[in-house]
Amino acid sequence: MAEIINLSYPAYLLENVDNLEDWLQKKFPNQHIRPLKVSLDARKKPIKYNIRAEISREPLHPEINCIQAKEVNKDAIRVLIVGFGPAGMFAALKCLELGLKPVIIERGKNVKERRRDLAAITKHHEINPDSNYCFGEGGAGTYSDGKLYTRSGKQKDIHRIFSTLVNYGAPKEIIYQAHPHIGTNKLPGLVEKIREDIINKGGEVHFNTKFLGLELEDNKIVGINTSKGSFKSNTVILATGHSARDIYYHLYEKLIEISPKPFAVGFRIEHPQSFINERQYKGETNIGLPPAAYSLVANKGESGIFSFCMCPGGIIAPCATEPGEIVTNGWSPSKRNNPLANAGIVTQVSIEELEKLGYSGPLAALEFQKSIEKKAGDWANGSQAAPAQMANDFIKGKKSEHLKETSYIPGVYSADFNKLYPKAIAERLKFGLKTFEKKMPGFLRENPMLVGPETRTSAPVRIPRGKDLIHPGVKGLIPCGEGAGYAGGIASAAMDGERCANAAFHYLTENM
Structure with missing residues (x-):
């Protein structure tokens, strides 16, 4: 009869493991074993992989739990x-x-x-x-x-x-x-x-x-x-x-x-992936660990500020769907091996806030979203270059004289996100960045670069x-x-x- 067991192994032991099932089977040669969940625990050293597994002396039943697409004839509904x-x-x-x-x-x-x-x-x-x-x-x-x-x-x-x-x-x-x-x-x-x-x-x-x-x-x-x-x-x-x-x-x-739907807006932030690894793994960065990620949240009043779609070893991509607008998003290749990490830093925008900004009706959030993307597009003079600003300059309210290298291939230009977003939204984003520095020391001291706008976090309409x-x-x-x-x-x-x-x-x- 199968039972569930919990295992824990130092991360370095799995550094060169390509097939976890085979590796576990060698650890339990007289039984049949199948991993159910694997998670990395980096809270303290040594960093470990926690593995929840199913084990039995009898062969485990094969897992068949996928959609079974069947052939239909041309007259099917x-x-x-x-x-x-x-x-x-x-x-x-x-x-x-x-x-x-x-x-x-x-x-x-x-x-x-x-x-x-x-x-x-x-x-x-x-x-x-x-x-x-x-x-x-x-x-x-x-x-x-x-x-x-x-x-x-x-x-x-x-x-x-x-x-x-x-x-x-x-x-x-x-x-x-x-x-x-x-x-x-x-x-x-x-x-x-x-x-x-x-x-x-x-x-x-x-x-x-x-x-x-x-x-x-x-x-x-x-x-x-x-x-x-x-x-x-x-x-x-x-x-x-x-x-x-x-x-x-x-x-x-x-x-x-x-109906209009609340959504979130902001920008993407880039750090060296090596810095994220150092912070998250507490210096233990060369023992078969995957490129590190992070998830950060802050609250200012009733509004949240949070990291979104964090991409270790990734790039910032141009995601506009119409000429004359600028939209950014992020992605990573399967190995997550690019030198920069990026994540969206965004804040919630409520229907009540949209009304105060002059946007109402079922398309209120959509029209606000469009206005931000078009403003960035106007600044870019028809190109897909994105507005960028050093994070500390954004907090100080000044345009950056110098920008860092970025993964955003169409290029960037210096701009002030305080002028792209309404004041209340910009202030929440600043508060979020300062809070994230407290939660993850160095987050701002590295003076990362902001690239944006990040406006397609979710649908603006329901x-x-x-x-x-x-x-x-x-x-x-x-x-x-x-x-x-x-x-x-x-x-x-x-x-x-x-x-x-x-x-x-x-x-x-x-x-x-």
């Missing part, structure tokens, strides 16, 4: 899925498991063709509104580091998502790592495999096909209109991501209920849905994922995509 990011992708896989035919509508290009548009951003400062770091096969997730960490407590759902990713080529370690990560360099091949399987099983994927509007009869979905004509179905899973502003405008103009996940005003419309306000990252978006496919199945079953 169709479900339209708008957007081919993590939410749309997993909605499609779940539809196939349920015997439904997913028809995916994606405004952007496949991953191979998409690379040319990403290169055009960094080399020529050219933005393709339909193919960029946010739009295209795999969505923003394809080029957003591949972090899979989620605070969701639904362990079985998380395990199923991770097992499905492993089934399509992700490293098996993501199933048991405490902070799983795939890496931007490995994600394109993985999403290609998922797309190929969807098509081979009877689904459809239409790239370079822009959603133009819902087709309704008596407030019921009958199809959608696109740049390549009409697609018919009684159900639409709307999984377009948090940067598809035209979707929000379309719903608003059609008087379909949406598209409502009921307990059945159907929009309350449009039968057959299923708002899904991060763009609808129900997820935050790859894993939670994928889980929501699966839930929405289940909702589509139940809706169609009840209304056929």
Whole structure:
């Protein structure tokens, strides 16, 4: 009979271990063992790996807990899925498991063709509104580091998502790592495999096909209109991501209920990765430890200031989706071996604060977001160069005379973030930086550089849905994922995509 055991080993013992299961098996040669969770404990020396494992004298049953996409015929009931990011992708896989035919509508290009548009951003400062770091096969997730960490407590759902990713080529370690990560360099091949399987099983994927509007009869979905004509179905899973502003405008103009959603804004901060390693590992930096990360939080009144999407050994990326705007984000390759670490430092912006700033209505947060990105774009004179400022100069309220080297390839120019953001927001960000120096000594003494703006932390709009996940005003419309306000990252978006496919199945079953 299997039992659960907790193990602890000094980190240096696992320095050159490529296959943890094989290594553990050698430690327990007369039993069968499988790691369930592995976490790094750097609170005191020696730094250790804590391993929770399942062990038995009998062979362990193989873990089969992934979405089983099945082949469907051409006459299967169709479900339209708008957007081919993590939410749309997993909605499609779940539809196939349920015997439904997913028809995916994606405004952007496949991953191979998409690379040319990403290169055009960094080399020529050219933005393709339909193919960029946010739009295209795999969505923003394809080029957003591949972090899979989620605070969701639904362990079985998380395990199923991770097992499905492993089934399509992700490293098996993501199933048991405490902070799983795939890496931007490995994600394109993985999403290609998922797309190929969807098509081979009877689904459809239409790239370079822009959603133009819902087709309704008596407030019921009958199809959608696109740049390549009409697609018919009684159900639409709307999984377009948090940067598809035209979707929000379309719903608003059609008087379909949406609401503003609080979100967070700020900038990215860069430190040498060696400094982060030194601080987090207390000088113990050369014994097989991964590049260190951090998570910092501060509170000023009712508003939080926090680090966001921390990227060890990563780069800052240009993530604008329209010409004339500047947006930054971060990602890391799988080895996280670049010399600089970056993270978003952001503060919450409430609906009440937006109203005080003169923004109201369902699109209040979106319009504020746009105003910040456009101001930065105006300062850049049509380029994708980003505003930058030394952190201590930001606190002092002065423009920096000298800037540091940065991983942001399009380049940076000296600017004052005190003039980019309203005073109250800037003051909270300053408070956060000062607090983080107290929590992580050296955080400011290193005089790191700020690059921004960081404005796409989450959707600025929420598209409502009921307990059945159907929009309350449009039968057959299923708002899904991060763009609808129900997820935050790859894993939670994928889980929501699966839930929405289940909702589509139940809706169609009840209304056929």
